[in-house]
Amino acid sequence: MAGGRRRGGGGRRGGPRQHPGTPGPASSPASLSPAATTAQPNAGAAPKTCRSKKAPEEPAARAPDVDSLGFQAMDRNVPGLSHVILQKLNMKSYEDYKSAMDGRKSGSDFGIRTYFDMFQKMEDTFKFCVECKKLPDALPDPKSLRRCKRCQNVYYCGVACQRANWPMHKKFCKKLKLVALDRLVEWLIFTGDIPFPTDTWTKAARDVKGWEDWFSMQEQLEEKLGAIVAGRYMTLLWANAGKPRPEDSELRESIRRLVTDFHSRPLTIGLGLRLFGIDPLTRPLTVHVVGASHVETLNTRLTDYDELTRMFPGHQGMEMVMVGVDVVDGPIMRPPLTTLAPRGSVYLSSYKGLYHDFWESHVETKLAARPDLVVGFHPGFHACPDLLAGWLPTLLLLRDYRLPVLFTVYSEQELKASLQILVELETHIVGYASNPFASLRPEQVYSSPNKPPVYCSSHYIALLGAEALPGAEELEDDDGWQGGEPSAAAVAGGIAPGLG
Structure with missing residues (x-):
């Protein structure tokens, strides 16, 4: 289901949302x-593209x-x-x-x-x-x-x-x-002050193990942070915030956390490509972001996922299609490509509707490419029966078409609940782990702040097809990776040790 959202992660334009019965942040x-x-x-600027067919209403x-x-x-x-x-x-x-x-x-x-x-x-x-x-x-x-x-x-x-x-x-x-x-x-x-400009990665994606490695590749990092701290809008902020201005060192650390929040989504997508062995250097790729909402699309710029180009320099072209009933009108509200994504570019498009409807109206009719990877940021289908019912057609579609899927969650508690549901749906869970590119920005429960903070995309779950399907390939063992299929009893009993 394209609209089965709870709240979303990094660099949020719409703010995360509080869901009933679920610990986590809430909209403000x-x-x-x-x-x-x-x-x-x-x-x-949007790259020039060719569309041979007109999408139906x-x-x-x-x-x-x-x-x-x-x-x-x-x-x-x-x-x-x-x-x-x-x-x-x-x-x-x-x-x-x-x-x-x-x-x-x-x-x-x-x-x-x-x-x-x-x-x-x-x-x-x-x-x-x-x-x-x-x-x-x-x-x-x-x-x-x-x-x-x-x-x-x-x-x-x-x-x-x-x-x-x-x-x-x-x-x-x-x-x-x-x-x-x-x-x-x-x-x-x-x-527009955050994030600061970044350069092509000087290390291969497989060698960048997390944010420490990512920041180490940023040239003149302290100068970039200092320019933001001393900038016009930072001055305006503290002249009007009604609070004392913090020390510059505190502001620098805040900027770093928010930069990770902004880039968490594209880098998590890049992680998913790498985990499934999908190489952007060999062919153009299409990624569907399922359950997209205002969190991913409000005020989203056409360049917001360009860190993928710096992560995979020389790639053959990538398209990110945001699919969800709460997708917001804006620059990325344009039809998916019917041709290959422009080489070396990350092209953003969107569809306002349910994912299984999008599949029938666009993918099956060749108005949009079949995805190489499907990503869902904090789908929230574990939170209540209504959301699970809404997500069910999409979860079954992803399973039955054996599409590589990466879901992210806010916490180990959400990870456990989501795994339980996916096991019951007989999906092939090829692994789950702490996300090395989780946002470092702590989030509070809006109306009940005295609870442990959570972090956007703190853990991920990788799926590929149905549980009983023979020959389903395992992902390579990586940092914190919990490979194989957890049994229902194991999931109910707790998360496997070693996460994080």
Whole structure:
């Protein structure tokens, strides 16, 4: 299913989402205000291509509305919080929010006129007592909420609640400080300051084991970080954020985390190609990103996956097709190629609809290429029966057509739950492991922050066909790789040791 999304990973334009019953981050109006109101990135030029056939009109697909479920989950934790979010974004209903996430509202519609306005409205949506869950309007003095001085993230209605909450909060205070900082510095993605320009990899992809190796290849790294720290938009940010400006060293580390967040998706795709032995240097490739939503497509630039060209210099051409019911209109909203992807380029296209509908209307009719790899970032089919039911046609299609598939999840808990479902569907799980290109940006549960943070695409699962299919090739043993097929009992009993 193309729309069975929960939330997405690295470099998010739309912000991650909170799902009912699932630990993880949740959407924030920061997702909308910086992205949609003040700084639209410049789109790269589209390569000239030939299309011999006209795609049929795309159906209006329906799927479980995971944003709506996320709003309900927030209100269960903090009653009335979803109303605060809508109010701060100058919206009257969830339908207005959905319209904004679909790209149908302009920046002026949010009622934000200044930078200070933008950052203040964003901060206001985090103002609730983390202990008693009361919002400002429920207090005798709405201005009595006080922020934790250490993390600058959570709020308390008084000393009694702060003292009662401290035994729990002290476990996460340091991480929540990073979360609050990254939440603000993320704005520089939309201004174009982040990520900094990168160069062709000086090491073969197989020799780059993770972010430490990746950063070691970046020439003049400290100069690039310093230029962002000293830049105009960083200055504007801290002049309007309503918080003290951190030390430059803290800002540099925040930029590094956000750079990994931005590049996590393309590098995870590159990892998937390598794990399945798919060589971009020998032939043009097509990758389908299934379950794509506003997380992958809101304000996405045509150049956002160009790190794959630097990862595989001299490649024969790659097309990334974003497929999902929540794909946002923008530069990448263009039909898939009917010809080969341009040599040496990464071409982004999209389809707004369910994946099995896309398969029937485009792949089977040759209006789009059959994928060499299918990737799903945080599909979330483990989270509730409605989402699993929505994903089921796609999961069975991927299994029965024996397509190489890579799914990512936020945590070992999600990994365990997802493996259980995939085992029950008799898919051939060829391996699962910690992702060396997981985002290093910690994410909090929006309405319940005193929980362990999670990281986008922290683990991956690789699938190939059906469980009983003879001759299914195993992937090569790699760092942290858990090869073979876990039994249902093994999955239910816990994750195999050695992950991470």
